[in-house]
Amino acid sequence: MSKPTVLVHGFLDTGYTPWWSLLRRNLRREGYDEDDIYTVNAERVPGLTVGSPRDYAEKVGAVVERAYDDGGEVDVIAHSMGGLKTRWYAEEMGGAGYIDSLVTLSTPHQGTETTRLALFTKGARDMLPSSKFLKQLNVDGLAEGVDYTAVWSRNDYAVRPNGRGSFPDEWTERYDARNLRAGPYGHLEMVARRSVFDTYSGFLGA
Structure with a gap:
């Protein structure tokens, strides 16, 4: 049996969009059982996931803990704001003990200026480099016992400046x-592209 793996979507997204189907296909091609792939859905309709990452962390935790109960320590693959949701659960809510590895794809760990285009939402405000959310999340660094991999691209139009x-x-x-x-991939390509998956797949369960 393959290892339980949880997929966590980001801002405006859901786990039902086509790029996640491509990632699940990549996992299956690597020998993962479909029953061991779990999906977090903060909302059921694309466009509605605009709240604070802090507010969605409990939903991440519920799925991670269910996956843990089914098969032991969990790998998480999280895109964009999904990485911040997962970090909040692991680092601020005591969830690190359930997670073996966390791979983040285009997650603005150091904030992004592009969210100024959507400052009417709490989620966008919390992803600004100067946000109170990011300052609190980052002040103590990462959780001990979790293997972290941050995958990023210079062509990511949603995480700016480069390297954030x-x-x-x-x-x-x-x-x-x-x-x-x-x-040289864009924001959503980071989820779907096989070549991106090959970049980090060796660190799942590291």
Whole structure:
């Protein structure tokens, strides 16, 4: 049996959109059982996931803990704001013990200026580099016991300036964490592209 793996979508998205089907296909091609792939859905309709990552962290935790009960320590693959939801659960809500590895795809760990286009939403405000949410999340760094991989791209139109989807260099020295630069892919391609998957798949369950 393959290892339980949880997929976490980001801002405006759901787990039902086509790019997630492509990621699940990539996992199955690597030998994962469909029953071991779990999906977090913060909302059921695309366009409605606009709340704070903090508000969605409990939903992430519910799925992670269910996957853990079914098969032990969990790998998480999270896109965009989904990485912040998962980090909040792991680092602020005591969820790190359920997670073996966390791979984030285009997650604005250091904030992104593009969310100024949607400041009428709490989620966008919390992803600004200067937000109270990010300051609280980042003040203590990453959780011990979790293997972190941040995958980012210079062509990501949604995470700006370049490099904000990576961890600070001092974190990769202090924690079990790494930054991986993917090819010239846009924000949603980071979920769907097989070549991106191949970049990080070796760190699942590391």
